[in-house]
Amino acid sequence: MIDDSLLTPALQGVHLSRSFGEGETKTTVLYDVSIELFSGQITLLMGPSGSGKSTLLAILSGLLHPDSGTVMALGHDLWAMSDLERERFRLRHCGFIFQGYNLFNALTARQQLEMVLRWGEGASAGEARRRAEEMLDLLGLAKKAHLRPTELSGGEKQRVAIGRALIKEPNFCFADEPTSALDWKAGQQVIELLRSAAHDRGATVLVVAHDARIIEHVDRVVHMEDGRLWQQEEHEAREPVLHTLKQAR
Amino acid sequence: MASYSLTTLWYERQRYVPGVLAVAFSALLIALQVGLLLGLFSITSIPIDHTKADVWMGAPEVSSVDLGRPIPEGRLARMAYLSEIKRCEIYLQGFAFWSKPNNGGSELCMVIGSHLSPDSLGKIKELTPEQCGLLAEEGTVIIDKSDEKKLGVEIEKKAEISGYPVRVVSTTHGLPSLAGPYVLCSIATARKCLPVWKDNTTTYVLGQCRNRQDAPKVVKQLNQYKDVLAFTQDEFSKRTRLHWLLRTKAGIALGYAAALGLLVGAVVTSQTLYAATVASLREYAVLRALGIPRWRIAFMVVSQSFWIGIIGIALALPAAYGLAWAVEYFIRVAIVALPWWLLSAAAAVTLAMALVSGLFALRSLRQIEPAMLLR
Numbered sequence: 001m002i003d004d005s006l007l008t009p010a011l012q013g014v015h016l017s018r019s020f021g022e023g024e025t026k027t028t029v030l031y032d033v034s035i036e037l038f039s040g041q042i043t044l045l046m047g048p049s050g051s052g053k054s055t056l057l058a059i060l061s062g063l064l065h066p067d068s069g070t071v072m073a074l075g076h077d078l079w080a081m082s083d084l085e086r087e088r089f090r091l092r093h094c095g096f097i098f099q100g101y102n103l104f105n106a107l108t109a110r111q112q113l114e115m116v117l118r119w120g121e122g123a124s125a126g127e128a129r130r131r132a133e134e135m136l137d138l139l140g141l142a143k144k145a146h147l148r149p150t151e152l153s154g155g156e157k158q159r160v161a162i163g164r165a166l167i168k169e170p171n172f173c174f175a176d177e178p179t180s181a182l183d184w185k186a187g188q189q190v191i192e193l194l195r196s197a198a199h200d201r202g203a204t205v206l207v208v209a210h211d212a213r214i215i216e217h218v219d220r221v222v223h224m225e226d227g228r229l230w231q232q233e234e235h236e237a238r239e240p241v242l243h244t245l246k247q248a249r
Numbered sequence: 250m251a252s253y254s255l256t257t258l259w260y261e262r263q264r265y266v267p268g269v270l271a272v273a274f275s276a277l278l279i280a281l282q283v284g285l286l287l288g289l290f291s292i293t294s295i296p297i298d299h300t301k302a303d304v305w306m307g308a309p310e311v312s313s314v315d316l317g318r319p320i321p322e323g324r325l326a327r328m329a330y331l332s333e334i335k336r337c338e339i340y341l342q343g344f345a346f347w348s349k350p351n352n353g354g355s356e357l358c359m360v361i362g363s364h365l366s367p368d369s370l371g372k373i374k375e376l377t378p379e380q381c382g383l384l385a386e387e388g389t390v391i392i393d394k395s396d397e398k399k400l401g402v403e404i405e406k407k408a409e410i411s412g413y414p415v416r417v418v419s420t421t422h423g424l425p426s427l428a429g430p431y432v433l434c435s436i437a438t439a440r441k442c443l444p445v446w447k448d449n450t451t452t453y454v455l456g457q458c459r460n461r462q463d464a465p466k467v468v469k470q471l472n473q474y475k476d477v478l479a480f481t482q483d484e485f486s487k488r489t490r491l492h493w494l495l496r497t498k499a500g501i502a503l504g505y506a507a508a509l510g511l512l513v514g515a516v517v518t519s520q521t522l523y524a525a526t527v528a529s530l531r532e533y534a535v536l537r538a539l540g541i542p543r544w545r546i547a548f549m550v551v552s553q554s555f556w557i558g559i560i561g562i563a564l565a566l567p568a569a570y571g572l573a574w575a576v577e578y579f580i581r582v583a584i585v586a587l588p589w590w591l592l593s594a595a596a597a598v599t600l601a602m603a604l605v606s607g608l609f610a611l612r613s614l615r616q617i618e619p620a621m622l623l624r
Contacts, residue, residue, distance in 0.1 A: 054623040063538060063620045091540025098622045102535045106260035107253065115253060119536070119545040148260070165539070176623050 009036035009072075010204040011172060013060050016069035018052075029055045030066070031227045039171065042198040042205040044214055047224035053208045054176055056224070060206065061094055061174045062086045074171060091120050095165030095203075097194075099177040101157040103149040109136060109160045110145040113167045120168060135163045139193065155186025162193050166203075173197050175207045184213060191217045254552040258560075261525065265557060268521030268606075272561025273568070275514030276599040279507050280569040280592060281585060286503055288586035290493045292427045294486040295373070296342060296361055299424075302370040302455035303464040304328070304337075306471055306479040313492040314485060315359060315428060317342055317452035319445060324477055325454045331470060333463040338364050339451035340371035341439040344429060348409040349401030356400055357429040360410060362439020370455040373433055375421040383418040387437050394420040396430035410442040425584070427493070514599065515606045518557060522610035526550055530616055538619035547611050554607025558600040565599070566592055 018030040029052040037043055037060075045053045058064035060071055062078050071078040074093065078086060103112050113132035117123040123131070136145045139159045149157055158178060165173055175194060179187030191207075191214055198205040198219070207218065215221055223230055258265050291298070296314050297305065306328060308318035328337045341362035346355045363371030365381040372381065380391055390410075392400055397420065402408050407416050410432065424431055432442070440446055458464050464481040471479035480488065494500045526533070533546050569592070573585035 058620050058623045061538075063623065087540050087542065089540070090538065091542075094538075094540065096535065096538045096619075096622075098535065100531060100622070102531045102622065104257070104529065104532050106257040111253065111256070116536070116539055116541070119541045120539065161535075164535070168539070 010039040010074060011037040011060060011206075012072040013056070014070050014072070016056065016059055016066045016071070018055055018059060018064070018066050029227050030059070032069075033224075033227070033229055034069075035060070035222065035229060037204050037206055039204045040198055040202045041219045042195050042207065042217075043220045043222060044218040045206060045208045045222050045224060046210065046212075046215075049210075051224040052227040053224045057174055057176055057206060057208050061096065061172065062090050091168075093171040095168060095170040095173040097158070097161050097165045097173070097175040097178045099180055101149065101154075101161045103157060103160060103164075105149055108146050108148055109141055109152065109156075109163075112160055113163050116164055116167055131167060132163075135167045136160075139163050153186070155182050155189060158182060158186070158190050159193065162190060166193075166197055166201075169201065171203060173203050173205045175205070175209075177209055178207065179209060179211055179214065187211065187214075188217070254549055254556055257525075258553060258556055264525050264528070265521060265553075268518040268554075268557045268603075269561045269564070271514040271517035271521070272558050272599055272603050273564040275510045275602060276562050276565035276595050277568050277572075278510035279598060280565065280587060280595040281572060282503055282506055282510075283591055283595070284569070284573060284585040284587045286494065286499055287490075287588070287591065288584045289427065290490040290499075291586055292425050293493045294489040295424065295426075295431070296371075297482055297486045297489065299374045300363075300371050300455070301368075301374075301457060302340075303458045303461050303482055304334075304456035304467050304471070304479055305482065305485045306454040306456070306477050307452060309476060309478045311478055313489040314342065315344070315489070316492075319447070319450035319452065320454075320477060322449045322451045325451070327471060327474065327477070328454050328456045328467070331456075331467055333458050333460065333467050335457045335459045336368070336370070337454055337456040338370055339436065340453045340455050341436060341443060341446055342452045343443045343446060345411045345432075345442050347400055347430070347432065348412075350406060350408050353401040358400070358410065358432045359426065359429045360432045360434065360439050360442045362434050362436045362443070365435055370457055371453075373421070373424065373431075375424050376433060380419045380421075384433070384435050384438070386418075387435065388413075388415055388441070389418045389434065390415045390438065391419045391421060391433045392417055392430055393424040393426070394422050395425060400430055411444055413441040415442070511598070511602050515602050515609075518554065518603055518606035519609040522550060522554055522557070522607055523613045525553070526610060526613040527616065530613070531622060533614070533617050534619045534622050537617050538622065543614060543617075546617070547614060550610055550614070551604060551607040554603045554610065555600070557607075558603030561603065562596045562599055566596070569595075 013035045016030055016033045019026050019028040021027050033056060047053045059066045065079060110132045113135055114128040117128040117131060133145060136142050141159055144156060178190050194205050194207060195217060197203045308320050311317050322339055325337055325339060328334055343360055344357055345360050347358040348355045363369055365372055365384055383389055397403050402417050404417055404419060407414060458467060468479045468481055471477060569587060573587055576585050
């Protein structure tokens with residue numbers, strides 16, 4: 001028997017289009033794009049600058065409204081929701097990692113994570129601290145929990161940002177160029193953490209990146225160019241879940 | 250929540266210093282201005298505040314202690330008959346012209362004539378028993394040391410009040426005046442100096458209650474008569490100060506200056522918070538992307554404004570005391586009054602200003618757009 005959740009996409013974008021500007025300055029960045037993402041899978045969205053990959057990520061994650069098309073996330077039409085409902089959906093189900101670490105200068109690594117739990121879930125100070133310390137331990141930052149961003153390396157800061165995205169244990173994790181500001185060694189650590197989120201926690205992970213070295217670390221690669229998806233590669237050997245899926249199909 | 254605000258304030262203190270100083274400036278300005286005014290106008294009620302009478306009874310139209318009109322001395326009987334009254338006595342006070350010796354010009358002065366016995370109700374407390382003994386001699390007066398130059402005399406020098414020759418026999422300390430220097434003397438001398446107050450008239454009848462708590466009751470009974478107006482000591486003191494505050498329009502000037510101080514404080518604090526929030530827009534945008542409600546971020550900004558207010562006030566209040574002390578030290582007169590209620594009110598108004606500034610700074614949150622992180 002195959003688990004239905006492995007056949008049903010956790011996140012599905014259907015006929016998505018998006019333009020910016022009006023009149024003569026109107027620029028279309030997405031042309032009728034459809035994509036399916038599955039839980040337990042890390043997908044790399046690649047393409048040259050301006051190909052529309054960040055826009056697609058923003059639409060799939062509920063941050064940017066598409067001009068047309070639908071996004072189904074866990075069976076819910078994301079863009080049929082009200083702003084408040086979508087905000088709650090993101091709070092409950094989405095984690096984000098951006099190119100810039102965007103950490104608060106005044107707060108320690110532990111406080112950056114605690115803040116998400118206390119403000120997002122209303123967790124008590126004690127519980128937030130415990131979970132933040134567990135996450136930092138998992139990220140190999142246990143000894144640096146008390147340090148502020150200025151006292152951390154680029155890789156460490158990005159790991160804190162990953163911790164901030166994953167501490168809620170989200171169903172979806174969206175990462176936009178998470179390794180572009182890092183050397184390859186630190187970049188590899190970051191990708192492995194995201195892989196672990198997908199494989200160990202069953203999260204649906206979508207990574208937007210330029211770096212071709214990431215390809216061998218992901219389950220699936222989707223290429224974009226000029227606002228269209230044009231090629232999808234799947235790495236069977238690295239992903240038992242996907243392998244099972246393909247067999248089932 | 251508070252810890253993130255305080256941590257941010259402390260770590261990025263250089264960014265928040267202008268806001269804290271603006272709040273401190275506002276609180277200091279309000280406290281000192283009102284304190285100065287209170288201190289200044291408390292001088293006008295010295296004859297009431299520095300004597301022992303529980304009840305003051307004067308002419309019906311009296312609006313301030315220095316504006317008393319003659320009333321028949323016989324009104325004293327009305328008070329004396331009241332069972333709550335332990336003792337009562339007459340008291341003369343009025344403006345007169347002081348002629349400096351050797352044709353040195355004239356000066357408006359405030360003559361105060363009271364009984365001089367140790368238990369006298371109208372005797373200013375600064376007068377020592379020895380000085381009271383000296384004043385027993387008719388034609389002798391005592392002035393404050395700080396008014397010697399203004400009145401052109403010193404101890405044992407002679408002058409004239411309304412043409413009546415007087416001799417300065419001693420001086421007091423710490424008895425400042427606003428409208429005209431206080432000239433202290435006996436009832437008999439005062440009658441000579443204040444020709445309007447003919448024999449058998451008085452400016453006020455002062456009363457002492459057996460039980461001080463009965464003063465309002467006594468006042469109520471006395472005010473049943475339409476030809477007099479009675480007050481408790483506290484009421485008459487406040488009425489006098491309020492009269493001066495309104496008559497001199499000083500309250501309006503105070504209001505403008507305080508409003509200006511608040512406005513400056515509000516603008517600087519608001520801009521400080523606005524700039525600080527804008528500087529962290531990307532961090533807040535991540536939180537918004539993660540689904541953290543906007544009100545949490547707004548609360549953090551307002552919480553920061555609260556702490557800026559508290560820190561500013563904490564700096565301002567000791568500074569207010571320090572400046573008041575400095576004024577007293579250098580001018581030798583306690584001219585700035587800083588009662589607890591004034592400091593509390595200044596703190597409350599300033600804190601409210603800081604919070605409103607925080608609310609105005611919230612406009613910066615409109616710029617938070619999570620999608621901007623993906624561009």
